[in-house]
Amino acid sequence: xxxxxxGCAWIEGSYLPIAEARIPILDTGFVRSxxxxxxxxxxxxxxxxxxxxxxxxxxGCERVRLRSPMSRAETEEILEQVVxxxxxxxxxxxxxxxxxxxTPGERDPRRFENRLYAYAIPYVWIQRPEQQEVGSKxxxxxxxxxxxxxxxxxxxxxxxxxxxxxxxxxxxxxxAVLPILTDGDGNVTEGPGVNVFVVRDGALxxxxxxxxxxxxxxTVLDIATELxxxxxxxxxxxxxxxxxxxxxxTSTAGGVxxxxxxxxxxxxxxxxxxxxxxxxxxxxxxxxxxxxxRSVDYGD
Amino acid sequence: xxxxxxGCAWIEGSYLPIAEARIPILDTGFVRSxxxxxxxxxxxxxxxxxxxxxxxxxxGCERVRLRSPMSRAETEEILEQVVxxxxxxxxxxxxxxxxxxxTPGERDPRRFENRLYAYAIPYVWIQRPEQQEVGSKxxxxxxxxxxxxxxxxxxxxxxxxxxxxxxxxxxxxxxAVLPILTDGDGNVTEGPGVNVFVVRDGALxxxxxxxxxxxxxxTVLDIATELxxxxxxxxxxxxxxxxxxxxxxTSTAGGVxxxxxxxxxxxxxxxxxxxxxxxxxxxxxxxxxxxxxRSVDYGD
Numbered sequence: 001x002x003x004x005x006x007g008c009a010w011i012e013g014s015y016l017p018i019a020e021a022r023i024p025i026l027d028t029g030f031v032r033s034x035x036x037x038x039x040x041x042x043x044x045x046x047x048x049x050x051x052x053x054x055x056x057x058x059x060g061c062e063r064v065r066l067r068s069p070m071s072r073a074e075t076e077e078i079l080e081q082v083v084x085x086x087x088x089x090x091x092x093x094x095x096x097x098x099x100x101x102x103t104p105g106e107r108d109p110r111r112f113e114n115r116l117y118a119y120a121i122p123y124v125w126i127q128r129p130e131q132q133e134v135g136s137k138x139x140x141x142x143x144x145x146x147x148x149x150x151x152x153x154x155x156x157x158x159x160x161x162x163x164x165x166x167x168x169x170x171x172x173x174x175x176a177v178l179p180i181l182t183d184g185d186g187n188v189t190e191g192p193g194v195n196v197f198v199v200r201d202g203a204l205x206x207x208x209x210x211x212x213x214x215x216x217x218x219t220v221l222d223i224a225t226e227l228x229x230x231x232x233x234x235x236x237x238x239x240x241x242x243x244x245x246x247x248x249x250t251s252t253a254g255g256v257x258x259x260x261x262x263x264x265x266x267x268x269x270x271x272x273x274x275x276x277x278x279x280x281x282x283x284x285x286x287x288x289x290x291x292x293x294r295s296v297d298y299g300d
Numbered sequence: 301x302x303x304x305x306x307g308c309a310w311i312e313g314s315y316l317p318i319a320e321a322r323i324p325i326l327d328t329g330f331v332r333s334x335x336x337x338x339x340x341x342x343x344x345x346x347x348x349x350x351x352x353x354x355x356x357x358x359x360g361c362e363r364v365r366l367r368s369p370m371s372r373a374e375t376e377e378i379l380e381q382v383v384x385x386x387x388x389x390x391x392x393x394x395x396x397x398x399x400x401x402x403t404p405g406e407r408d409p410r411r412f413e414n415r416l417y418a419y420a421i422p423y424v425w426i427q428r429p430e431q432q433e434v435g436s437k438x439x440x441x442x443x444x445x446x447x448x449x450x451x452x453x454x455x456x457x458x459x460x461x462x463x464x465x466x467x468x469x470x471x472x473x474x475x476a477v478l479p480i481l482t483d484g485d486g487n488v489t490e491g492p493g494v495n496v497f498v499v500r501d502g503a504l505x506x507x508x509x510x511x512x513x514x515x516x517x518x519t520v521l522d523i524a525t526e527l528x529x530x531x532x533x534x535x536x537x538x539x540x541x542x543x544x545x546x547x548x549x550t551s552t553a554g555g556v557x558x559x560x561x562x563x564x565x566x567x568x569x570x571x572x573x574x575x576x577x578x579x580x581x582x583x584x585x586x587x588x589x590x591x592x593x594r595s596v597d598y599g600d
Contacts, residue, residue: 018326021325031394153462162453165334168409169409
């Protein structure tokens, strides 16, 4: 691995190496975390479900009253360029829309000029493939609950990870790698950057409320439809986690990640469940499926 | 007002004009809002309660397991320098400790090298003095509740302002300038960057739980002690806001800010209450009191 991190960013009109990519310290995207963002993967030189990610980004902007300074076509061009210039065939491609830098003395966020930043870095694995082959160790966080939707809307993808980071420290302290957070009312929500699926009697279930409407989550639901696996989006009680045959986590940063151990005990029969493995394989097959992909023009 | 914003920042070992102050886009202080910060005021060329702000910053770091890369003495020197170099006699002086930029592929936040950023900009008024003279228009947010302490600890000063920004939009939409957020269980918490005080039968009350332990809030409690005004820190039911004689808000960015109108109706007799006015006057007197101040050496 080289010293300088790989990647390319677009910052206020310029394409820069990621190591030089900086944002103004006074951007309210930093000092108020007032922003939304999205991450799309590039796999084998192709964007995966780019339209779905950009649709969600636009919905998020609308919900928190951000206006991207760039049109959809301009944004697509910027994303194509950061990937192409990075040369990365497998990339994690982030677009951030911030409220922007207020003029001195201005406090009304309706008057700020919103900004767009974007970058491509090497594909991020929340859990690496070799870990996914054996399944991960996860805990149900007991020291923190998920921020409620009445406080911060989790369907608007955001960087306000205070609860997730707290949960992550707890997971590490307990010898695990990821936490699953509850809503404090006995229901499962999500983990840091991951949606949660449970498998019971051969059927999938994933929480409906208090979670990001993940594109990988949607892809798993689409795969379930195609493979004829029953799937339900609704309330998932915390107790279900302890009575399930399989658990897996989903994210653009890692795909479908089986959970082998919960709170120090094996999930179901232990190891990676057969349904999790089947869905995971299909998920990666779809990354080469023209229904969901768009090639990046690397100019080579 | 000049075009270039005034101020000076310290970024990774260099002092820079605020307009050039930038942070790496990959700092988890941005992409995970994983940080704590504090703001101390400089008034008439003197820091106000600097030790209390730095104590709180250190407590915050400890609670979220951040280690500042700078000693207390080094931090004090940096803050003195950003103020002196800015030339500002009235300044808003911010110190941020972030989790830092992970090395590629690293996900364990325990291993990141934490960073410190600092800057001085002109003193920030959440409500300007001329508005404070007549009192502000405030609403009780009905569209959002404050993030619960079980999700994100509000005593660790943070930038995760999703609930506050949502409330701020609601306030503006309803013809007001600031929202007060409830905890969703019938209790008052705080507003964006402000603690809340109510006055009933000549006594002060301010919420104990689900709020920042503001230095200005503490200063008001200290003033109450000195002036012999009874004061209580405890549960403040939302209903108390509508039965109170006076309401005021407190912040390092503006001091003691009387509320004249709540949800479109006058608070108490309307205008600025006598106790609010008295506390506000004492608050500013204390900015010249050697018990609480430390002069900046501007080298002139």
